[in-house]
Amino acid sequence: MSTTTSKTVSADGGQTLSTLRNLWPYMWPAGRPDLRARVVWATFFLVLAKLLTVGIPYFYKWATDALDGTNSALTVLPLVLTGAITLVIAYNVARILSVALNQLRDALFASVGQHAVRRLAFRTFNHMHALSLRFHLERRTGGLSRIIERGTKGIETIVRFTILNSIPTVLEFALTAAIFGFAYGLSYLVVIAVTVGVYSWFTIKASDWRIGIRREMNDSDTEANTKAIDSLLNFETVKYFGNEAMEAERFDRSMARYEKAATQTWTSLGWLNFGQGVIFSIGMGVTMVMSAREVQAGTQTLGDFVFINAMLMQLSIPLNFIGFIYREIRQGLTDIEEMFGLLEVEEEVRDRPGAVSLRVTEGAIRFEDVRFSYDPAREILKGISFEVPPGKSVAIVGPSGAGKSTISRLLFRFYDVSAGRILIDGQDIATVTQASVRAAIGIVPQDTVLFNDTIAYNVRYGRIDASDEEMRRAAELAQIAGFIDILPDGFATMVGERGLKLSGGEKQRVAIARTILKAPPILILDEATSALDTHTEQEIQSALDLVSKERTTLTIAHRLSTIIDADEIIVLRAGQIVERGTHRELLEESGLYAEMWRMQREATEAEETLRRARAADELGVIERRRTDPVA
């Protein structure tokens, strides 16, 4: 992923401009006059603070001149205003005011910036959900969340630094330059302009170099984070194979990359700061020597010397910021670009313009010559046609990888078909809204993943506004209420990340309960019981039978014994329907289905014999124990 990330991040100005343009509506939010008023006020205080800042060295100069006895410039004013002490106090009051105005500006702007962060985070989050399953299967969640995290932080940076720092800094340079040129002549103006120019050039060059290092640091950070999350998500698998050392080593390798880049970030910062210091000190040294000679010659007062020094010291603050601002803005822009890059990823499955809601009358499903491929090079479904009449049940069986789950994903419209049509009650699902299609279908998947919250939350997920009684009733129907009652915390029990604290059967029953709450007219059971043992399967089967009664049901089954009663059984192999009919008809055909049936029978019988043999064995042991006390 790191390569694609770097590709979307370019250094050219066009990209930067478009990022700023993208950001503008968030800085100047339409429909929020209160926030706009804040922007205006903040700008006002900003200009005021800068004017004051530039004026401060004047008080310093006047105070010095007053102490020195050269009161020339201010003789027109009454003496009480021009006394050295008054001027010193004025100097300090001005400094306080300047700080106060700056803080006022920041405080006013904070809510604008935070509002922008929230709105963009909201938009990105929604967009993530609108993107296709394909996108999410290809992306790594850990890396994705980092991009969003950095992006939102980037917005804060941009808001703070462009508006609150760059503009005032430019203003301050202009004012300072004007004062120097006007009061002390062209030579001073030239020295200062050259210093600022060289300083900025050096800073930008050095920062560009550092940004490359920073990017390497970010990429390795993302990579390490992704690896850590993936490894922890596979906690059990890691243990099964005893691969902790290998996982740790893989993580450490990414961290080593990060370590190198992060160290370089710091050492390069050292070089940058040093270079800046040298350039500025030379410039300042030259002006001070020029001024000192004029004081010696009597063309400048001591106050002028102090003033020039103070003015330059003051200029060094925003200059120092130039590098920082440039770095932060570039970094912020990079991060935001990454996030906007995500926002620009097109939704693969879209509602057509003017799409209406699906109207479910009876819940009939119809596949018409459906073709589909995840990857154009390999077709998964090769012309599938079948029908599930209202309230009936159709089962799909077939070897693993035949495309059974793909059929359920297409029905949910996670993907659009490449040819053919899927109809629900005569309406092509590609022409109606996705939300209405999904609302009409309930699914109990093979592996249920639960939210890391309470059982109640997970059951209620089927219908958020269900009452406690309805939730309990659903749990009873799914035959999990008994289990929940013996838990110390009952419905308030936390299920752990992805529901890991529940067994497969329990998780599956939670999934059934929430589907019962949803009460959809169409139901898909995708190998809902295949992960469970025969005993649990039988228990759950009755719950499933209850749910699927009166509902159009598509059952994808692994264990054939569960679908004997289906109205039609479709045998799928390599994306094609090879047999279809009822259980009895298919057995008579003695094709693939009959073969699968025979093999499963044998397996079950073998299992059964083994179980019986074990039971007999145990009985024998007990018998022997009873007759022979020594054993």
Ligand SMILES: Nc1ncnc2c1ncn2[C@@H]1O[C@H](COP(=O)(O)OP(=O)(O)O)[C@@H](O)[C@H]1O
């Ligand atoms: N997101 C995907 N991208 C590419 N190939 C996929 C994807 N999902 C499934 N496949 C492939 O499609 C085929 C059918 O998958 P699936 O419908 O899940 O099979 P099953 O019949 O076992 O449910 C498999 O060979 C699988 O490797």
Ligand SMILES: [Mg+2]
């Ligand atoms: Mg499957």
